[in-house]
Amino acid sequence: MPFAGVPWEVLIILLPLAGAMACFLWPRRALPLALLTALAVSVGVAGLGWQVVTQGVKRHAVGGWGAPLGIDLYADGLSLLMLAVTAVVALAVGVYARGYFKARAARAFWPLSLFLWAALNALFLSADIFNLYVTLELLGLAAVALVALAGGAAALNGAMRYLLVGLLGSLAYLLGVALLYHGFGSLDLAILGERVEASPVVWAAMGLMSAGLLLKTALFPLHFWLPAAHASAPAPVSALLSALVVKASFYILLRLWLTAFPPTDAVVAQLLGLLGAGAVLWGGMQALRQTRLKLLVAYSTVAQLGYLFLAFPLASVMGWGGAIYLLLSHAVAKTAMFMAAGNIRRFGGHDRIADLDRVAQRLPLTIAAFGLAGVSIMGLPPSGGFIAKWLLLEAAVRTNQWWWVVVLVAGGLLTAAWVFRVIGYAFTQARVPHAPRAVPVGMEWAALAMAVTAIVLGLVAPWPLALLAVGAPFAGGAGG
Template sequence: MTAALTPWSLPLLVAMPLGLAMLALLNLLAPRRQVGLGLVTILACLALSAPAILEGEIVVIALGEWPPPLGIAWRLDLPAMLMLTMTATVASFASLALLADRETAEDNYLWPLWWLMWAGLNALLLSQDLFNLYVTLELVTLAGVGLVARSPQDPCGAAALRYLMASLLASLLYLLGIALLYGETGRLDIDLVDDLMQDGANGRLAAALLTLGLLIKSAMVPLHTWLPSAHARAQAPVSAMLSAVLVAVTLFVLWRLWLAPLAQLQTAQHQWLALTGVVALVWGGIQAALQARFKLLIAWSTLCQSGYAMLLLGLNATTSWPQRIGDESPAFQGAMQILLAHGLAKASLFIAAGAIMAAHDHDRLSRLVGDAERLPLAWLAIALASISLLGIPPTGGFVGKWWLLQGAAPHQPLIAAAVLAGTFFSAVCLWRLFDLALRPAERQATNRISRMTRVSRSAPYPHLAWLALGLALLAWGQGPLAGLVSPRIVSPSLALDTTGLAFLLPALAIWPVVLLATYTWRHTFPAALRLLALMLAAALLHVMTLLAADLLTFYTGAALLSLLGWAMVQHDGHDAARLAGVGYLLMLLLAEVAMLAGLALIATQTSDLRFASLTSAELPPLALGCMALGLAIKAGVLGVHAWLPVAHPVAPPMASALLSGLMIKLGLLGALRLLPLSDATADFGPLLVVLGLCAALYGALRGVMESDPKRVLAWSSVSQMGLLTVLLGLVLADRATPVALTALLLLAATHAMAKATLFLGAGMVNRLHGRSRTLAMLGMLPPAMALAGVPPTGGVLVKSIMEQAMQDAAWPTWPLTLAGIATALLMLRLFWLLHRAQSAQQTLQVPAWLWLAWATLGALPALLAWGWPGQAALAEDLGAALGAALVALLFALALAAMALLAGRHLPRITAEALRLSALGLARRLLRRGIWRFKRGEAWLMPWPAFGIALGVMALGMAASALLPG
């Protein structure tokens, strides 16, 4: 029944918007009734057409029952169905957004143009005829120009006129290309042209002209200068359609031509188009980060995201237009997912920008500082949509990038590298956006009241914010939905084994204490409720990551935790926190990119990503190397540790307890899950041992020279992670012995609880007075003694088992003794600084139950080792270990006393001057680079420069047409 109705429903997709355009022009139907009738009819037509497509059919209808070549055919396949659905979704939300604003709802000249554009977009996606594509492109363009001209922000029509002139030039080039193809083949139907197409001079010239016209219409760099002003000056719902749908549909047409008839050309034009995509990724991302207005930033990010679509054309040897359902290559599926996710997310961003403009009457970024607190709903939508654009799992953007990587990695590693590099450029502009929104704003109470009053009285704001949030949730849901219907995505799996249990038990002890402390101190720390919400989300994700039984679930949890960790690091909003947040985010993004590359390479070898199945799979060395790099950054291994001592001290103490106590262990857990799977990893064991010993000594010595207690603790984490790296190297080198693995798990659990207690204690000491301050310092003694290996704490037993593991592997144990002495000095330095520090004026209220919970958490690392299963059989000659620990403690005390007596006579060894000079040089280079990029874009704006850019692109297409593919 539904299959029989499909040929009748397709014409309605075009006829209904055209009819509504005529009714709107004659003012015969109110806008609300137009939207109601149009949405119901178009969505019903799509629902009637969907079953036939999902069953594997491709619907082709001849208009007027005149088949090609005399008539015009419409074709509905799965890619077109997906694009039609995305277009209908965005247009529906945008139509409701237009109705929410009284000015646009009552604009009688806007609605005819709106329905004409929607009709043209549907016809463009269905058309199979090259000339019919030209007609629909013109219809869509003219409607878009008219909608831009209706905006109050473009009173003189400058942006609309620039859009019109560029589009007319593009139409001329496209029409010339059609003429050449018609002269060559005598056909206009795409399938017939594909059958008759031959590789020759006329075909190559026609391809160049067609491509140049579509590149201008899709605003591909450097032919993009009309887009930023047109999209930024249009009303927000119009911008959503132009940026999310119109650009995507034009790129979709470009795909249809180059993956079907133009694929017969054996030239290097595909590579030139892929290079254009790489330039768009870079230029669009950089320019987006330099913008001063919100809508301009979003418009520029469209150019960046469009670059992904061009990368697909560089894979023409392995990708073609699917002729049947199920023929889609991974690269094509990935590019389609990116296009759909970009459409939904970008529409959400523009409508959210409209909500912010409705609330503030402007979109100046400099005046939106701290706006996330004032407009949380709009900024929540922006956050969700931005994460989808960034490609963080489980969003649709991630699924698209992963599939595109799977298609590109085996054949075109440079394109795969471009996909990964695009993540950084997307992250730069999104970081700038949220750095402003989350930064605390200094404002007077009267200004705050007046602004909030304005927001509450602004009628369009709540409707627009909810619509933006709905689109953002759809962008998120697209990823899991694609995973359900595609065998390329494995379903998440959770399991608990001995290794996971050793990491889970400390988490179950730390999370309740930290969450309760954050809630109790909500009136002391700034924006504590927002911090509590971040921590609750992090707690759920952390438990999921610890229980992950497959690599994809583990990567998803780790990636989301990285974003939450960045939000915690820069939570306070002061300059040091923001600078540390930048370093944290850059390093963690590098880790995610490396892990995503490794994940894609592993997925090309096996579709089963469960850890239990990967043990029997031969994984590519490059994949293991990428995963190792990402996990090393997360674990703060020496050499990629620079973010750790900078980020952890500036976060609130509750966040520092989690970052240093729990989240840093995810890199270690991932290594235990993945790296020992191949015998080849055993060769890296000695390297990790040496690297870990250097980190243990270096981290402790650097911490001793610090003058801030939290920085001392941060460097202590570097040192302790070095010891864990040593044990990981021993595990990799000899997986048969249980001693090294037991020592690793025991040290990881001890360090997690000890560091959480110490960071919380450091935050308490600075805000307590008198006896409470003394009690806090006493409560910090057990975990500090456990880290230093001081009797009678369990740290002595941990150290003894570590030395036993070193002896079993024929390694000397004296480096561990030096590391123990350095750790003892580090803890002495910590208590000395806490003793001399002045308490803050604001006193922290610590209830009795919180004292008890925190003290219990601090006692656990001192007692844990004594109750560890099988510890007695592993620790040999415990009496000698106790004696050696006492000697090491006395030696550390002697060194500390000598340093204290020497006092001011000791030279201050510091790299502060070097750091400042390097930082100053970096800032100067950054300012110079920003100036040059702004000048570069200003140079491209005049029409003569546009002509030069068009000439460069034409020369590139011509030169690549002469080269073999």
């Protein structure tokens, strides 16, 4: 194997950065450059995946200095899965954005999105909490810039609010980092995990970091910024934000929870679960009441993020597996859904749900994508969402926590209600003929491909779950 020694983990951070620079410098060639970069990064992720699968967990000390002084890049099954889903979503968004953006917006989109990708990759590979902070901050800035891309008062308003929230969240997190460093003299996750013991400093840091990350993850009741930001952004950006960016802060929280924080009593976990349940129900209800398609999809993201937090009280390999699988399938499915929403908006010039009957019949591929993604999001088999929900349900039943079963099922029903509320309009006969605008084929197929991926995730579950076991990220600090 000639590539066995290639430091893919460094390449997949540097490549998109370089690509972003190139796109920025040669805006006319941005499109081929960006797609080329995307391909290269995907190959890099695959290469890293190959290494992790064959050689196990990979730790790379950048510049030769290891922890506790230098920067470590750490790749286990969990980070690999996150990288992979990032690559998949990014590729699809790239294909989609090719048709979506007109010339001017595209100039800014390509460098920014590659920058975002680099930040994401770095985040998923970081092994120390300060590094995580830096990548989180970069990610937030790139995301805000992307939201503002749409132009107009709503988008700028949303972007502004998003920026402030991001700063607030990062600030809280940074304070926590400082407290921890002060207390234990290290930033490395693994070392922290060994040194940390119950003390007021830890609890304070835990409170600060959790609050900041929960705000950035938009967990109910801190989700106030998400619908506006996600709904006002251009469709490919919404897809990236919903699928990946909010997951990044969840990922950090998960890492901290599993390794850095000392095991606490079940109360904190139950608290997080409670907030998650609130998100599932509140988000579901709000989604059901929306009259605009993109807002609806955005609220459904709020609900779906709630599911992720249900894993905390369930705290078992199965529960975590369920949460991660939900994260993966939601990322893919939500991408498809935002793409479909973007297609519909492009086609009819609006996204009012009640008036969809004029457009839905003419875009069968898009509606199919929306429907299939909806299947995954509501957790019906066969789909990634179903696998995730099954695992969560099983964990809940095994630990005799019936209330979570009720929440899981009720959330699924709420989701089904809004999905079919939209789909129902696809079958009505158009009453008023109108002049549609053509939707590029690539946009329709990209949405469908993502939706199909979400379905296929339901049939290949053993592989990702086996991958997740590499490095046993869930073995030690199971939290509760």
